[in-house]
Amino acid sequence: MRVKIDTRFLIGLISAFLLSVASFVHADDYPTKPVSYVIPFGPGGESDITARHQQPYFKKLYGQDLVISYKPGGGGAVGWAQLNKMKGDGYNIMGINLPHIIIQPNQKDVGFKTEDITGVFMFHYTPDAIVVNNDSEFQTLAEMVAYAKENPGKLTFSGSGKGTANHLAQLRFDKMAGIKTTYVAFKGTGKAVAALLGDQVRAEWGYTSVGAQHAENVRMLAVAMEERHPKFPDVPTFKELGYDLVSGAYRGIAVPQSTPEPIRRQLSEMIGEINADPEFRARMENDGMALLDVDYDGYTEFIEKMSAIYLEAAREANIIQ
Amino acid sequence: MPGFEYLVAALTLWHIFLALSGVIAGTVIGSLPGLTATMAVAVLVPITFSMAPSSALILMGAIYTGAIYGGAYAAILLNTPGTPSAIATTFDGFPMARRGEGDLAISIACLASVTGGFVGAAFLLMLSPPLAKVALAFGPVEYFWLAVFGLTLISALSEGNLLKGLMGACFGLLLASVGIAEISADVRFTFGSQVLLGGIETVSALIGLYCIPVLIDLVATPDKHLKVTHQPRGFRFFEALAISWKAKLSLLRSSVIGTLVGILPGAGGSIAGLVAYSEARRTSSRREHFGKGEPEGILATESANNATVGGGFIPTLVLGIPGTPPDAVILGALLIQGVRTGPSLFTEGGSIVYTFIYGLFIATALMLPVGLVIGRYAYRTIITVPKAVLVPTVAFMTMIGTYAIRNSVSDIIIMIVLGVIGWILNRFGFSPSPIVLGLILGRIAEQGFVQAWTIGAATGELWKMFFGRPISLAIIVFILFSLSYPLLRARWSRRAGRT
Numbered sequence: 001m002r003v004k005i006d007t008r009f010l011i012g013l014i015s016a017f018l019l020s021v022a023s024f025v026h027a028d029d030y031p032t033k034p035v036s037y038v039i040p041f042g043p044g045g046e047s048d049i050t051a052r053h054q055q056p057y058f059k060k061l062y063g064q065d066l067v068i069s070y071k072p073g074g075g076g077a078v079g080w081a082q083l084n085k086m087k088g089d090g091y092n093i094m095g096i097n098l099p100h101i102i103i104q105p106n107q108k109d110v111g112f113k114t115e116d117i118t119g120v121f122m123f124h125y126t127p128d129a130i131v132v133n134n135d136s137e138f139q140t141l142a143e144m145v146a147y148a149k150e151n152p153g154k155l156t157f158s159g160s161g162k163g164t165a166n167h168l169a170q171l172r173f174d175k176m177a178g179i180k181t182t183y184v185a186f187k188g189t190g191k192a193v194a195a196l197l198g199d200q201v202r203a204e205w206g207y208t209s210v211g212a213q214h215a216e217n218v219r220m221l222a223v224a225m226e227e228r229h230p231k232f233p234d235v236p237t238f239k240e241l242g243y244d245l246v247s248g249a250y251r252g253i254a255v256p257q258s259t260p261e262p263i264r265r266q267l268s269e270m271i272g273e274i275n276a277d278p279e280f281r282a283r284m285e286n287d288g289m290a291l292l293d294v295d296y297d298g299y300t301e302f303i304e305k306m307s308a309i310y311l312e313a314a315r316e317a318n319i320i321q
Numbered sequence: 322m323p324g325f326e327y328l329v330a331a332l333t334l335w336h337i338f339l340a341l342s343g344v345i346a347g348t349v350i351g352s353l354p355g356l357t358a359t360m361a362v363a364v365l366v367p368i369t370f371s372m373a374p375s376s377a378l379i380l381m382g383a384i385y386t387g388a389i390y391g392g393a394y395a396a397i398l399l400n401t402p403g404t405p406s407a408i409a410t411t412f413d414g415f416p417m418a419r420r421g422e423g424d425l426a427i428s429i430a431c432l433a434s435v436t437g438g439f440v441g442a443a444f445l446l447m448l449s450p451p452l453a454k455v456a457l458a459f460g461p462v463e464y465f466w467l468a469v470f471g472l473t474l475i476s477a478l479s480e481g482n483l484l485k486g487l488m489g490a491c492f493g494l495l496l497a498s499v500g501i502a503e504i505s506a507d508v509r510f511t512f513g514s515q516v517l518l519g520g521i522e523t524v525s526a527l528i529g530l531y532c533i534p535v536l537i538d539l540v541a542t543p544d545k546h547l548k549v550t551h552q553p554r555g556f557r558f559f560e561a562l563a564i565s566w567k568a569k570l571s572l573l574r575s576s577v578i579g580t581l582v583g584i585l586p587g588a589g590g591s592i593a594g595l596v597a598y599s600e601a602r603r604t605s606s607r608r609e610h611f612g613k614g615e616p617e618g619i620l621a622t623e624s625a626n627n628a629t630v631g632g633g634f635i636p637t638l639v640l641g642i643p644g645t646p647p648d649a650v651i652l653g654a655l656l657i658q659g660v661r662t663g664p665s666l667f668t669e670g671g672s673i674v675y676t677f678i679y680g681l682f683i684a685t686a687l688m689l690p691v692g693l694v695i696g697r698y699a700y701r702t703i704i705t706v707p708k709a710v711l712v713p714t715v716a717f718m719t720m721i722g723t724y725a726i727r728n729s730v731s732d733i734i735i736m737i738v739l740g741v742i743g744w745i746l747n748r749f750g751f752s753p754s755p756i757v758l759g760l761i762l763g764r765i766a767e768q769g770f771v772q773a774w775t776i777g778a779a780t781g782e783l784w785k786m787f788f789g790r791p792i793s794l795a796i797i798v799f800i801l802f803s804l805s806y807p808l809l810r811a812r813w814s815r816r817a818g819r820t
Contacts, residue, residue, distance in 0.1 A: 042649075044359075044643065044649030052654075053657060056370065070727070071729065073520070073522075073727050074518040077518055110515070110518060111515040154781075161506065162505055184461075184775045186772065194456065214663065216663045287656060319506075
């Protein structure tokens with residue numbers, strides 16, 4: 001008898017709970033408090049700046065604060081290894097970066113696998129670009145390639161880190177153009193730019209954002225985008241010049257694995273809405289970024305596509321075994 | 322001198338209010354070990370969105386400069402440099418505090434910080450665009466030699482204990498290579514543990530190696546933490562002023578060294594403080610008192626590290642390349658405001674930059690009263706609080722501070738382990754500074770070496786790369802001088818003794 005009552009009571013409790021969850025995940029009730037947005041890098045980098053761009057629009061659209069904090073270490077790995085240990089209630093989200101989350105787990109045991117990461121939205125990428133000083137002898141990409149063909153290995157490029165977007169772009173481009181160049185890794189884009197401006201290297205594998213920020217001192221020979229960047233209508237894409245190179249540092253947002261499906265979807269929609277805001281788009285593009293709309297449904301396919309490209313380039317360069 | 326009208330623009334009530342609250346907040350945050358200037362600035366970024374760019378800059382600059390000064394409190398009173406910039410402050414600051422002169426040490430640090438801040442800001446105001454070129458002239462190989470130079474200073478600083486100093490530095494170099502290498506992405510010395518993947522964080526190592534041994538000794542011995550000979554005697558401001566005036570040349574030289582090192586992105590306040598300290602010691606007539614509580618030592622370090630604030634803004638504003646980690650955060654905030662940095666910011670965007678620079682002067686001036694008052698309060702607290710309260714409070718703060726740097730529990734474990742190692746090594750006569758300098762300089766040296774080697778090998782000019790560049794050669798001469806100086810000095814004094 002008692003058992004029966006308890007069962008009924010339990011069923012009632014569960015359905016009440018489910019109802020509350022259901023109402024909880026429906027639009028109006030989420031978010032009801034500030035959302036913590038962890039950046040697995042230090043403050044001041046591009047991951048931080050783009051998150052800061054999202055911050056005011058999140059508040060404007062959803063009435064809650066997006067609170068940014070930092071968990072740097074191991075090129076982001078320290079943060080991502082802890083992502084799934086965080087509470088999956090929709091109030092903990094983390095920035096994710098490509099190619100990092102693809103290359104790192106394939107290089108060594110970093111405490112997470114690419115497929116452990118539940119991405120809900122990839123919102124932009126900073127396209128790779130070849131950057132030279134204003135007074136560089138290279139006026140076009142063709143001139144640079146011709147020089148590299150005559151002087152194998154002599155052309156030096158600075159770039160941010162190894163196994164990064166810059167480095168993989170250099171590897172892929174060298175293969176496409178049939179040239180051999182030297183890549184010099186620096187700690188972060190700032191130092192790579194300093195090396196270029198100081199003529200320590202001949203060119204930089206940088207980003208369109210470098211072209212935007214240092215417009216007074218540098219020019220870009222080509223950008224790795226599908227179409228020309230609206231801010232730089234005069235700079236050709238690699239595609240136009242005959243190299244099928246579209247790449248960059250891709251950024252998105254992930255949630256802990258325990259986050260319920262409806263919240264994942266809702267977050268995906270929310271980030272998408274911020275991405276659709278014309279003012280937000282204008283600000284991002286003015287900084288040299290390119291917007292991207294890969295939502296929760298498209299995430300897995302996108303990662304698979306990019307993994308194939310990145311892993312092949314990394315394997316050929318012996319970055320991974 | 323550019324724009325008197327900008328001084329007027331900077332002198333509004335709103336800007337003075339921002340500068341004052343920035344300096345107060347910065348000093349308090351900086352005085353807590355683990356809470357760094359970078360973090361103080363990062364927390365404030367969202368508040369600055371709604372401000373005009375120059376007001377935002379004044380607030381962030383004030384916090385930054387206050388936090389660098391605040392780092393001196395923990396260095397003097399607890400032997401714990403709150404930031405790497407304050408490492409050399411412990412050399413003389415803590416001995417002074419031990420013998421009951423902590424109040425004087427803090428007033429001296431305040432005067433030195435204000436002086437250094439003014440000199441740095443003056444360079445920023447008048448010579449920014451030409452000095453930014455210095456930052457660019459420093460390539461990978463120059464950073465490599467600069468870091469080696471820093472390492473040779475260890476030998477000069479651990480006179481009589483050279484072997485132990487070098488052993489400590491080697492231990493530091495080993496610690497520097499733990500984790501995922503910054504530029505080659507190799508994994509080293511992690512022993513399969515994910516705790517060590519992120520490497521040894523410099524500030525948590527600082528807290529562990531300096532603060533934990535002090536805490537252990539406090540518990541292990543019945544003595545008071547700091548000797549109190551008599552009641553605190555006010556600010557001891559005029560005493561401090563007299564000492565500073567006597568060492569004015571050293572003070573000025575340290576400030577210039579600080580500014581110049583600050584201009585180099587990637588060198589940092591630790592090198593600035595160290596170079597200024599050893600230079601002051603070398604030239605001082607009271608050199609044998611250095612390291613035993615000599616006010617001139619504090620003057621040198623504290624003026625140099627606050628001068629890096631102005632120096633660091635030079636590449637940040639002229640080139641868009643952050644001079645220091647807090648500058649990176651400030652640069653990010655400016656980008657979000659839509660301000661483009663670059664040479665033209667000084668011409669077309671003059672109103673933003675020059676209003677800010679004058680704001681920095683105001684903040685630095687306000688640091689004098691603010692620093693003296695907060696410093697006196699900090700000193701009083703440390704000497705009056707009973708040991709039974711002081712030890713757990715400081716222990717708690719070290720943990721919170723360590724955690725806050727990267728929001729990481731593993732850093733706390735690393736900090737405690739290093740603390741125990743540091744305490745044991747202390748017993749055998751090893752001091753923590755060579756270890757920490759090895760940790761900081763090892764990374765700079767490694768990166769510079771790998772980059773210089775890669776470029777040199779590619780262009781086929783490896784020898785020329787390392788030994789054929791004028792700035793490198795100058796630094797190499799300094800290195801040789803610094804290495805042979807103790808020997809030369811010994812020979813000179815022997816010869817002098819004979820005749």
